[in-house]
Amino acid sequence: MPGQRQMKDRNSGYSADTALYIEGRNALREALSAGTPIERAWILRGDEKAPMADIKKRLSDRGIPYKEVDRTALDRISKTGHHQGIVARASAAKYSDLDAAFELAEKRGTDPFLFMLDGIEDPHNFGAMIRTAEAMGAHGVIVGKDRSAPLSETVARTSAGAVWHLPVIRVTNLSRTIEELKKRSLWIVCGDMDGAPLYEIDLRGPICLVIGNEGHGVSRLVKEKCDLTASIPMAGEISSLNASVAAGMIAYEITRQRAGRK
Numbered sequence: 252m253p254g255q256r257q258m259k260d261r262n263s264g265y266s267a268d269t270a271l272y273i274e275g276r277n278a279l280r281e282a283l284s285a286g287t288p289i290e291r292a293w294i295l296r297g298d299e300k301a302p303m304a305d306i307k308k309r310l311s312d313r314g315i316p317y318k319e320v321d322r323t324a325l326d327r328i329s330k331t332g333h334h335q336g337i338v339a340r341a342s343a344a345k346y347s348d349l350d351a352a353f354e355l356a357e358k359r360g361t362d363p364f365l366f367m368l369d370g371i372e373d374p375h376n377f378g379a380m381i382r383t384a385e386a387m388g389a390h391g392v393i394v395g396k397d398r399s400a401p402l403s404e405t406v407a408r409t410s411a412g413a414v415w416h417l418p419v420i421r422v423t424n425l426s427r428t429i430e431e432l433k434k435r436s437l438w439i440v441c442g443d444m445d446g447a448p449l450y451e452i453d454l455r456g457p458i459c460l461v462i463g464n465e466g467h468g469v470s471r472l473v474k475e476k477c478d479l480t481a482s483i484p485m486a487g488e489i490s491s492l493n494a495s496v497a498a499g500m501i502a503y504e505i506t507r508q509r510a511g512r513k
Contacts (some may be wrong), residue, residue: 271341272404274334276302281412283309287341292317293328295336306337315339330404346402347418349428352391353435355418359390362457363437364505367393369425369473370464371494374400378409379495380462385413387502388509393420393428393459429476432459439477441469442501444491446480454481454505462498 273282273289282289283306292310294303296319310317317339320328328338356363366384371377377400384392399421400406407414422428429439437457446452461477463469474480483492483500492500 271402271407272328272330273339273341273407274329274331274337274404275408276306276335276337278408278410278412279306279337279339280309282339282341282407282415283313285412285415287415289313289315290340291315292337292339293325294319295325296321298336303336331408333408346421347391348420349391349393349431349435351418352420356390359388361388361390362455362509363435363459364389364457364509365391365393365432365437365459366498366502367425367428367439367459367461367473368399369395369461369469370398370467371462372398372400373465373494374403374405375409376400376465376493376495378406378414380498381406381410381417381419382413383495383499383502385410385417387499387506389417389502391418391420393422393425395425396421396423398464425470425473426476429459429461429473433478438479440501440505441474441477441480442482442497443469443474443480444482446482448484449481449501449504450484452479452481454508458505460498460501460505462494462501465494 273279292315294317325334325338352365353363366380366389368380381392402414402419432439437459439459439461440454441461461469461473481501483497
């Protein structure tokens with residue numbers, strides 16, 4: 252990775268609270284593990300299988316009230332239509348700030364690794380990218396205040412609970428945030444089909460991976476601020492990938508290089 256930038260601390264994040272329903276067994280287990288403040292839960296009556304018994308115990312251990320109801324009631328409460336027999340209401344879903352991501356990197360003793368999502372408006376893609384970022388060891392996901400899917404029940408469910416473990420940072424201006432990240436020594440890598448093959452680029456060190464909109468890619472102003480542009484070599488007839496799939500492939504190469512694997 253070329254050079255080192257001087258670091259400067261500054262809180263440039265945006266924070267907000269929204270009520271959120273957590274749906275699905277995996278998402279709720281992750282929320283409980285993360286210490287998410289949960290107000291109450293509704294569970295499908297008659298489900299005595301081991302996964303549900305485990306969730307009931309966890310709820311009881313934390314003193315969280317739950318009510319067993321029939322499927323019709325659960326369907327009515329559900330916001331996504333995919334509740335897997337359980338819905339819980341959390342008191343808030345909170346956006347975080349840049350400091351939280353850098354604190355997480357320091358705690359782990361690793362170089363900062365962030366995702367920046369430029370105009371990702373599909374909640375399924377948003378949730379999938381949060382899940383990928385957490386799985387690849389990233390320390391935070393940055394999104395813009397505008398042209399971005401909000402944290403929602405669908406995002407929480409699609410992330411398989413990763414939203415409760417990884418800071419999601421909402422900022423007013425992505426271009427200004429990139430300048431802030433550069434001051435904090437990060438190199439900004441844009442995922443774009445016009446870039447150099449990702450395996451030819453040194454992706455070690457402090458990095459922010461920028462992934463663009465599902466249809467239009469990374470916006471011009473944001474792309475101009477990036478240091479490097481990485482592309483995924485395509486061997487088939489299809490010339491593009493789903494945004495969340497592309498993010499996963501580039502993130503894996505970053506993780507592979509950071510681990511020193513050949």
